[in-house]
Amino acid sequence: MAETIPGDMADSGKTMEQTILEAAEKLFLGRGYAMTSTTMIAREAGCNQALVHYYFRTKENLFETIFKNKVTLFASRFFTVDDERLSFTDKLRKNIEAHFDIIAANPGLPFLLINEFTTNPERLASIKKNLGELPSGIYNRLDAEVRQAIAEGEIRPIATLDLILTVVSLNVFFFLMRPVVQQITGATDDQFGTIIAIRRSEVASTIINSLKP
């Protein structure tokens, strides 16, 4: 049943279905849906093109599997730091940095999401259903905290949605700009690691600073 653990071949025990999934993920993340063909996926996975369809029937299907998977992972880790002992500001800083780290660990994801949401907005509805109460849950909790922090004079008045937009913008867009930043600064992939670290703390500082009453 495909779950035979030992190496079916030279291929390190991974099932072919999984290999295809990973190949597809890599390609979709790097080049988008339209620019990726099932033939390419098969080549990347090292199998026959028909096998891609055997496991996932359609390209659309395969894509959706990956997409939902990633979006759910992404959304579930959003604003999860919740330590009672910290001030709103300190908690926020931790959440901003955590959010940055998730994206840094999935640097291709922002592109995929933007690409998909703009070329295929219908998918948003399907995703929304898929996530259920998660987003509004996160939003409501954060909103309560923001209101309280404003009331207590810890931060200036700001709409919660604006705050979220600002955090996401600053964190995500940096990774969308990576090719441009790298071209401008002429940094190697290696040096880019340093730039990321600097940006990470700069973003958090910028936001925290901007919230001063």
Added chain:
Amino acid sequence: MAETIPGDMADSGKTMEQTILEAAEKLFLGRGYAMTSTTMIAREAGCNQALVHYYFRTKENLFETIFKNKVTLFASRFFTVDDERLSFTDKLRKNIEAHFDIIAANPGLPFLLINEFTTNPERLASIKKNLGELPSGIYNRLDAEVRQAIAEGEIRPIATLDLILTVVSLNVFFFLMRPVVQQITGATDDQFGTIIAIRRSEVASTIINSLKP
């Protein structure tokens, strides 16, 4: 020679080449390169598909024409407000809002740029050549102003590149997120106009605020 001004047909005096260009622009901006076919462009322009190739030879060619055109337009209007009488902060606010307005007037452009730069980074080099000294000119001027403002204690210390990144992130990403924001808030295209206006001033305030010493 195609430049005959009066209406060649019912078609309001526009040349077919121009009509095709505009049709292509609309489609490329809305759906990206790969998702747009020359057949679609022809249909949108109301002509035969071969005509698209007659005028632009290849799809790639047509795309590049539009792309370079847009990027140049975009870059040439970047940080152009330069009024001696204003403080650095006031000038910055004006520049941020002007930048926001350019994007608002070309809401599809961010998507096209991001799409192209990530799927086809080689194009960055070509664009760079195309823009010449413009970017470094803008950068150097802004950099001098930033350093001076820091020295005079008007703003906190910040790297010019970080400031630029922050401005661009906050302004551009909002438009990339438009479908998401619209889905979440449930706003109609009409109501979205109001959201844009609010965001415009919120972004400027956020940045100015974050620069307080």
Added chain:
DNA sequence: CCTTTGGTTAATAACTTTATTAAATAACTT
């Protein structure tokens, strides 16, 4: 051993896409 079954491939149908070509039409020149 032999049949079943899941995994895999080669072959191919049905389309779509880009690009070219030759022919038709319109416009301009003299």
Added chain:
DNA sequence: AAGTTATTTAATAAAGTTATTAACCAAAGG
């Protein structure tokens, strides 16, 4: 008006795409 040039179209070649099918093979169970 005749001839030249520019536009426009129908037809089609060439290549690529998704998806299906029939056949092949290897392991597993009786």
